[in-house]
Amino acid sequence: MALNDLSLSVATKTIVGLIGPNGSGKTTFINLVGGFYQADHGDFLFNGNRINGRKPHEISRLGIGRTFQETRVFRKMTVVENLLVASPNGISGQSMEKARYLLGFVELSHLKDEYAGNLSYGQQKLLEFARVLMRDPELILLDEPAAGINPILIEKLLKCFRTLRDERKTLVIVEHRIPVINSICEKVIVLDHGQKIAAGTPEEIRFNETVQAAYLGAD
Amino acid sequence: MKIKALDNILRPKIYVPLILAAFLGAIPSVTSNSYVIHLLIIILFHAVLSESWNILAGFAGQFSLGHAAFFGVSAYTSTLLFISWKTTPWLGMFIGAGFAVASSLLIGFLCFRLRGPFFSLVTIAFGEVLRLLFLNWGSLTGGPVGLLVPLMGDSPINFQFLSRKPYFYIIFIMMLAVTCVTYKIRSSQIGLYFIAIREDEDAAQSLGIDIIRYKLIALAVSIFFTAIAGTFYAQYLLFLHPDSAMSLNFSVEIALPAIVGGMGTICGPLMGSFILTPISEFIRALLGGGYAGVYLIIHGGILILTVLSAPSGILEKIMKSYEAALKKMPGG
Numbered sequence: 001m002a003l004n005d006l007s008l009s010v011a012t013k014t015i016v017g018l019i020g021p022n023g024s025g026k027t028t029f030i031n032l033v034g035g036f037y038q039a040d041h042g043d044f045l046f047n048g049n050r051i052n053g054r055k056p057h058e059i060s061r062l063g064i065g066r067t068f069q070e071t072r073v074f075r076k077m078t079v080v081e082n083l084l085v086a087s088p089n090g091i092s093g094q095s096m097e098k099a100r101y102l103l104g105f106v107e108l109s110h111l112k113d114e115y116a117g118n119l120s121y122g123q124q125k126l127l128e129f130a131r132v133l134m135r136d137p138e139l140i141l142l143d144e145p146a147a148g149i150n151p152i153l154i155e156k157l158l159k160c161f162r163t164l165r166d167e168r169k170t171l172v173i174v175e176h177r178i179p180v181i182n183s184i185c186e187k188v189i190v191l192d193h194g195q196k197i198a199a200g201t202p203e204e205i206r207f208n209e210t211v212q213a214a215y216l217g218a219d
Numbered sequence: 220m221k222i223k224a225l226d227n228i229l230r231p232k233i234y235v236p237l238i239l240a241a242f243l244g245a246i247p248s249v250t251s252n253s254y255v256i257h258l259l260i261i262i263l264f265h266a267v268l269s270e271s272w273n274i275l276a277g278f279a280g281q282f283s284l285g286h287a288a289f290f291g292v293s294a295y296t297s298t299l300l301f302i303s304w305k306t307t308p309w310l311g312m313f314i315g316a317g318f319a320v321a322s323s324l325l326i327g328f329l330c331f332r333l334r335g336p337f338f339s340l341v342t343i344a345f346g347e348v349l350r351l352l353f354l355n356w357g358s359l360t361g362g363p364v365g366l367l368v369p370l371m372g373d374s375p376i377n378f379q380f381l382s383r384k385p386y387f388y389i390i391f392i393m394m395l396a397v398t399c400v401t402y403k404i405r406s407s408q409i410g411l412y413f414i415a416i417r418e419d420e421d422a423a424q425s426l427g428i429d430i431i432r433y434k435l436i437a438l439a440v441s442i443f444f445t446a447i448a449g450t451f452y453a454q455y456l457l458f459l460h461p462d463s464a465m466s467l468n469f470s471v472e473i474a475l476p477a478i479v480g481g482m483g484t485i486c487g488p489l490m491g492s493f494i495l496t497p498i499s500e501f502i503r504a505l506l507g508g509g510y511a512g513v514y515l516i517i518h519g520g521i522l523i524l525t526v527l528s529a530p531s532g533i534l535e536k537i538m539k540s541y542e543a544a545l546k547k548m549p550g551g
Contacts, residue, residue, distance in 0.1 A: 034425060035424075036421065036424075055424070055429075056421070056424035056425055057424045057425075057426075057427050057428055057429045057430070060424070060425055060426060060427035061427045065425070066425050068421070068422065068425075072419050072421065072422035072425075073422075074414060074415050074418040074419060074422065075418060076414065076418060076483070077411065077414055077415070077418070081411055081414075084408070084411060085408070085411040085412065085414075085415045085423075085426065085428075086426040086427070087408075088427065090407075090408040091406075091407065091408050091411070131426065132425075132426075134426075135426065135427060
């Protein structure tokens with residue numbers, strides 16, 4: 001069982017980090033919330049409404065956006081098309097304007113007509129992130145956004161997260177890089193073997209013995 | 220708005236295909252060679268079919284190997300309506316298309332929920348079941364003897380002409396229609412949805428795209444054009460047989476021009492048809508009836524060469540030099 005008896009809440013307009021050793025159930029959690037997996041029992045509430053059993057596209061339309069652990073850009077579309085496909089307003093002047101703004105936001109404007117498959121891995125991560133923002137979701141689930149990308153692009157990504165924090169968006173970030181979590185998250189939740197083992201501020205989590213044991217072994 | 224339309228026409232990407240289409244459309248008025256016109260009809264016929272298939276397989280990524288079955292459903296429907304109730308094939312064409320689209324949607328509805336090769340396998344199975352059914356249902360379809368369309372002479376209302384030229388213009392208009400629809404799809408949000416589904420279904424869903432709905436739309440549009448070409452086929456050849464109109468071989472023939480020319484492109488299937496159809500026609504003419512399957516071997520060879528040298532289709536290779544040439548043209 002990937003997740004068992006897990007209960008957690010994310011306050012609106014906060015940035016929450018979800019960490020844990022490999023196999024602890026972080027991505028499973030995102031897949032469950034996003035509707036890609038169905039829970040055997042239990043409830044997911046979003047803005048007070050139960051979202052269990054809904055299909056992924058319905059959940060997206062409710063205002064929950066997500067990225068994937070491995071980048072999932074549409075490789076044979078151009079960069080700007082990758083954003084337009086996500087627009088709820090179709091291909092319109094308004095959508096183009098928003099796409100232009102978001103490409104500027106993630107600093108990919110110069111690549112707008114390039115095929116997404118030709119971008120570097122890090123640039124694809126940025127594009128995937130911008131694509132999620134195209135739908136203007138209330139809650140954004142980011143699955144290892146900084147994995148496999150160089151420090152310069154990580155800085156770009158963090159800059160974007162900080163801007164979103166200032167815009168009072170709700171973000172849940174699954175990440176292995178603790179400095180990334182420490183620098184932007186207000187709250188951190190730690191999973192191990194599908195269960196929540198700790199929750200608190202980054203500072204509290206850093207010195208939590210249960211967390212240290214989960215990462216380093218009980219001995 | 221008018222100025223914008225004029226601006227578009229002045230772009231070589233628009234006016235060069237328009238000039239080519241006008242040139243193609245003018246050929247029957249400058250030649251009376253019946254074989255040349257027949258060859259063009261067959262090329263355009265395959266272009267219509269492959270372009271239709273391309274909407275579903277090339278853009279939306281749903282690889283059908285049973286298009287011939289839906290083609291046959293429409294061809295038989297319009298022909299049986301014509302024989303039994305004297306319904307004009309112009310109307311029968313749309314009734315047949317309705318049946319074909321309805322049956323395809325039923326299959327799509329059941330299969331599109333599953334991932335993997337299920338849709339391809341089910342379309343093959345559906346095609347074979349239908350072919351065998353039509354082959355053995357002699358009282359309705361003529362069975363292995365085939366079905367002859369009653370001759371009406373030069374009768375435009377009954378979709379019959381003594382000259383080949385009207386057939387040419389009908390299939391030419393069908394080709395323009397399916398190409399325009401494909402172009403319109405590609406440049407719209409729905410086209411982006413199709414490509415997103417082809418590229419990554421999970422990512423598409425995560426962006427709010429109802430993938431089953433859009434796969435069904437792609438299927439319906441694709442089968443509609445395939446089906447109307449079915450009625451054209453029946454009225455042009457005036458004969459139907461399940462082994463030729465509904466076989467798996469024919470489904471593969473429908474797919475090949477798009478694969479060779481370039482799947483998921485607008486002009487790839489047209490180009491593929493202009494390459495493959497003359498080759499098979501010349502081989503058939505050259506070798507006669509004794510070597511009926513040789514053209515399939517040649518097609519196979521071309522397919523292998525294409526996959527090895529231009530996996531995305533010949534069009535992509537040609538487009539690079541074509542686009543370089545376009546830039547040197549007025550307005551480019």
